Amino acid sequence: MFPRSLSRKVLAIILAASTLITTALTAITFYIDYRSELGLLDRSFAQLERLTLGPLSTAVWSFDDEQISKFLEGIVATGDFVEADLYDTDGTEFYTFHRPDNAQRQTFPFQLILESPSVDKTFKLMLNQGAGQTREVGTLRVKASRLAILQRLLQKLILTFGLQAIKTLIISLVILAIVQNLLTRHIMHVARFLENLRLNSLKSTQALSLNRSNRYPDEFDSLVTTVNAMVAELSIYQKQNEDRLREKEREIEIQKMNAINSARLASLGEMAGGIAHEINNPLAIIVGSAQRLERELDNNNFSQVRKCSTQIRQTCERIGKVVTSLRKLARDGENSPRTRFSMAKLVQEVLSLCEEKIRQDSITIEVDIQEDLDLMGNEVEVSQVLFNLINNAADAVRDLERKWIHIVGTRRNGSYVVSVIDSGKGIPAPIATRIMEPFYTTKEVGKGTGLGLSISLSIAKRHGGDLKLDPNSLHTKFDLYIPEEGPLGSQS
Structure with a gap:
């Protein structure tokens, strides 16, 4: 009032x-x-x-x-x-x-x-x-x-x-009564009309009118006409803005998906050499075992034939695991279903993609995740977060004297917490305040998009959780929080 x-x-x-x-x-x-x-x-x-x-x-x-x-x-x-x-x-x-x-x-x-x-x-x-x-x-x-x-x-x-x-x-x-009757009450009526005006209900807003005789039009009639014209123009302008906003939202969503895909493909590109090695080595084993199998068949040595066939099958399974992990990482996580999955198994699948890079850089990996740590969520998106964190940790410790990465999974205060810790001495405060920003990277030109942590944070938020850098840790530590009963917890 x-x-x-x-x-x-x-x-x-x-x-x-x-x-x-x-x-x-x-x-x-x-x-x-x-x-x-x-x-x-x-x-x-x-x-x-x-x-x-x-x-x-x-x-x-x-x-x-x-x-x-x-x-x-x-x-x-x-x-x-x-x-x-x-x-x-x-x-x-x-x-x-x-x-x-x-x-x-x-x-x-x-x-x-x-x-x-x-x-x-x-x-x-x-x-x-x-x-x-x-x-x-x-x-x-x-x-x-x-x-x-x-x-x-x-x-x-x-x-x-x-x-x-x-x-x-x-x-x-007498003058006060005249002012009240001719001016104040109409001004109050216009003020209440404008006060109750809401941008989201302009289409349903009734036109402003004053309870007065129009026998002798005056300035108030001009005011009413102007206000009603303004409301009509605002309604048209609002509709145009809503259309533009929806169009911009669609464009932003497309750009976001393109950025996510670009970051994911960029990460795969960085790991391409290691992945190729993970496939080429088993293929060499398969070729060698197949040649030996032919020789043993000629000699009717069936015990060795069985041994060679077993080795070929195990090697193919190894290649299948790498391909499965690669397909998960390359898949569009937005359209993947929400399922219950094992965090320990998912970590091993992600590590299989980084295995060659980790082996070449002589990085020690330790995994300590409870076997019953099953999550309800988007397995593809969570694998992308883990891949980004492990890949960043491997890049960070590559040139250090002590090179190790610890992956720890626990339950804490109603959430599943997966921590990726590396042997680095932490991240400087000026960088830590911006590290989650899109397109911010400390890597050399051509070696990072600056989208990995930003996308990982948005994935954690979609699961009702969070991704945080622990400022109190002696080493560089990222904590991924996913609540047991989050926005995705009821979906299966």
Whole structure:
């Protein structure tokens, strides 16, 4: 499921933008109102000077305390005036009057940000004595509070801001509902459609459609058309890719079989001289025995005739074993049936093909395989693996002072394990990491295809087993694992 975050983001953006705009406009309005209030205060001072100073000067000259008190009380009761003080001509204060709530206003927090919380203005009290002559009778000092102005504006600001916030919230919710209905739900529908789209089921995928009126087509209709066209093109492209993939798989399988056959024939080519010797020697024995048989028949020496015929039969059986082993190795193992066979017997058959090469290189062979080690699998393919391992071991020890190959077969943890160990000192780590790769070989050019171990590994994998180089062995050791109950274990 997709998180419904678009609506929340839209709401947050609208609220943030509206709050920012409202705050800016309110601040501008607050500043304009503040300047307007200061203008009204200046006009109040001018009106005070025009209407009050004359009568107040007369009252001061005549020492009329009652009139003076009324004038001062009237001043502080007007507008934002909070204090009125009278001074005589030598600067001595003799009258003062404060607005009763002035002390409370002085605690207003705006005084923390104002250089002066009040505006003071001083007026000379001039008495008109006639004939254009005036006389100074004192000084009036009037103080007006800026804090009172700010208090009124703050109350107005709070009210305005609250109303704007309510209006913004209502508008935001309306816009959110519109966005949800016109945008978000359709985007979610398209997203779910694309999320559930699977490449392996494009052919059965229903076309994308939105539950909305098409009376006035818009961008969503173009989006639906584009998505459906994309799905159709993907379906066609998928079919083409599947066809190409099947064709490539067939080509790879053919190339794989060709590589296996090439590697097998290359191995046979390497052993051709030894195999020919294995057949030529018995043939020479047969020819010699046949000639002797003719002579003994002429002499009617039937005991020698029987001996010669027995030698001919045994020699023919020896040739038959070599030919049988050769046929197994040359056969296409992919099409061979799965059968139960003796590993000990199979090893001896493979060794018969390598016997001449091993004898010429003076290599000692030791075989230690349990007689009851019977496997269920593809006998031809397993013989190919053994032939590759024994042939590689013979090539590896050819130039060593000590030349031996040990073939050991055991049961281990539910698997049959056949180990081919030679007298070499192991394989260097850089080579060991790549030795199972196709076409990687350490032999001279023309003496190896680099496919033997790679093919052997694939054969082991097909049997549900593995082929591993033992890095902990003191000598070069390959272990062939074939499980007792592997993928081929149930076939016969």
